[in-house]
Amino acid sequence: MQTKKIPMRMCSGCGKMKPKRELIRVVRSPQGEISLDTVGKKPGRGAYVCNNLDCLKKARKARRLERSLSCQIPDEVYNRMEEELEKGE
Template identity: 50%
Template sequence: MKKRKIPMRMCIGCREMKPKKELIRIVRSPEGDIDIDFKGKAPGRGAYLCFSQMCMNKAEKSKMLEKAFGQKIDQEIYEKLRMRLNEGEIN
């Protein structure tokens, strides 16, 4: 039997390729809203981050989410991500 192909995505913080299931998907909806996509199925443009605080800090410092989405990212999005990373809510 053939092995199933595992979808790989790049973390915008550390720039490493990892399996899609190991990353957090941040999505910009067609209306322009930015949120965390827990199921990975939300419509819109997606960007991926590792589950580490270090990658989160790198992405914020280098404004990689802004570059990925082509729009300004509110500080509340970063705070929401940090809160969920610290609480371990994201599986």
């Protein structure tokens, strides 16, 4: 019996490879809206971040999410994502 392959993704904050289920997806919808995708099913371009505030802050400081999603991300969107992560922890 074959073991199922676990999909791995890289965190935009710390740069570590982790199983996809342990990370939170940040998605840019076709309309250009940026949001957190906790389920991982929203359509659009995605980037991944660990489920902690430090990784999101590192990704924000280095502008890694903006590079991954190929767009500018306003400060309000980052602040809203930080609030959502704080609620989830």
